[in-house]
Amino acid sequence: MKIKSIKQIKNLKGKRALVRVDYNLPINKGRLDFKEDLRIRASFETIRYLWKKDATIILISHLGRPEKREKSLSLAPIAKYLSKELLLKVNFMKDDLTKKNISKKIKPGINLLENIRFYKEEESDSKEFAEKLAKLGDIFINEAFSVSHRNNASICCIQNFLPSYAGLHLEEEIKNLSRLLSKNIKKSNRPYIALMGGAKISTKINLISSLLKSTDFVLLGGALISNILKLQGYSIGNTFVEKISKNVVEKICKNKKIILPIDVVVGKKDEPQSACIVRLKDGKKLCKNNEGILDIGPETVLSFSKYIKSASTLVWNGPVGYFENTAFAYGTFSLARLIASRGKGKTYAVVGGGETISALDITEMEEDVDWISTGGGAMLAFLAGESMPGLKKIVK
Template sequence: MVPTLKVNPLALRLGELLKQRIVKLDSKNWAKSGGDQMRLEMLTTIDAMRPGEVAMLENIRFSKDEEGNKGTLAEELANLADIFVLDGFAVSHRADASVVGVAKYLPVFAGLLMETEVKALSKVLQRPRKPLVAIIGGIKAETKIPVIKNLLKKSNYILIGGGIVSTYLYALGFKIGSSVVDKKYAKEILQYCKNKKVIKPLDVVVGDIKGKKYWVKDLDKNFKITDKNLAIYDIGPKTIHEFSKIIKKAKTIVWNGAMGYFEQHPYENATYSIARLVATRSKGPAFGVVGGGETLLSLEAVKMSEYVDHISTGGGAMLEFLSGKKLPGVKVIS
């Protein structure tokens, strides 16, 4: 068990919100070495609770049987309850004991958050108002390729930024300095980015990692970065202008992944511009869905989160849902 990952602070905060004491159940790591005494103590504590009281278990990821739904963990969890409400969309892409295992032993229902997530993302995939514009950025090409592949069939435009752009340029044979490249998936990125629906940047911001020197370079046949101390850290102003014209026409928008290394000034311009555009278009002319840790941070930075129709709590789960996969956690509530 990792002390800093214990749920004690969560129990305290939940107690503040509910204005009552939260009963913390010491489930430790559910190891068999804990013996029947630990399990008996938990059951005794639960039996002694009054209607309206709330109990919280220890971090379930401490159990080696959680991942992959191994051992008897799911059955033990089910023994503590009468019904199972699955509200963790962010873990719904995992076939773990606390996600799918418990559902085998108890009546299962979707929580309010899970219901909201599935409805919002289904709206993007199944009945989007057109034009549908997808904005895909971030570093990992591996997780974005299935999304691009699936959304190509449904979107009018897919705007790309981040590591996907540098990987695409690498696949075309350009010299790109120390830019982030996912070489393993370069051929696939090249294949999908050749589609006319995928709108590539017209220019990029090249510089050093600390942002002390930087400049805008057009993406033409003469583009190259030979200095290994330099890299592509953002998309450029021409691209922002072109993307903005497309976003302003959208009726449905889905965005996942930053356009560049926005944590370092001055490489935040494109990501913040996209954040403002998406938020401005949402909750009115368009239905906007945004997800991914970095993407949400950028919305918070420009103080525009409240203007987006749906903020997804799922990073990997959102991407897998948008790629068309049937998530294990969604299956059990269907």
């Protein structure tokens, strides 16, 4: 696998570099939550590299899903945050680039365009819009791995008009995640264990299917087990169940590499005192109608721990419980601490997905994991071997 890196560009002095980043922060009570700034910080190395090479930097990002130009989704606060964290002046460009020629307003140093999703052409991967964007720069740099699975104009189509390269962090994403691909797993990398959690099994079916070919075992938790338990005849109350092909679920169930929970914690989301441990072998009725499965149980934690401790390669995506409520957080936090404790030693440990990273952050053990991916859906797509439009001209 060959990656076109910005380090391969011999002379960046005076060059205008269009850098696609992902500054899509969560919004809390109407304000941007800068505590979740992993993806912002991931771009700093590339920004500083370009700055030192005397390139003019033009940052492009999206925020939220605006239907029009909404003040609440402006990138103006992010421009201030960048300036504060980088200790460099950032020129925020709020002008509508479809109505004005903003090229003359680009200043030497760092520039940040307004929310790229203010333009409907962005998500339609408009050729005309991509070409207009491309005219602002000399080269294109993708530093937004987390959206590289999307067919968007500022990620995909723009690469048809400019020489395109990988940012420094994106390059590391590809190198680290590539170690988990089937073709790169050797005997010395085994046992290879995957822990999959989260809310929707439909978003992870392709990845689970791919992992079953490359891993030794796939441990399932979170709401991913809902469809499986229902198919097996368990009464699971108001636990979220997706509409998904019965045949797909049956195929997963029958695979001997799939390891399911042996006990679960049930209850009501907002009532910690309702938490109750139920073993699957004790009967088919796991929940009352007004209850749901909200965590894996202690026996499952012990069971999963044996597999994790045996691993030479580990990948974790998705919490195994509703960890936002401490009554249902034991499973997620216990396994997060164990995975982190195995990393950076004999075990190669990779973690990805927004909620997964949030859970790991609470344990304060992020530094102990070998690689934390900024990609959620992009990480799933890459590991499943799906199309990555944002990498088409960058990775061969």
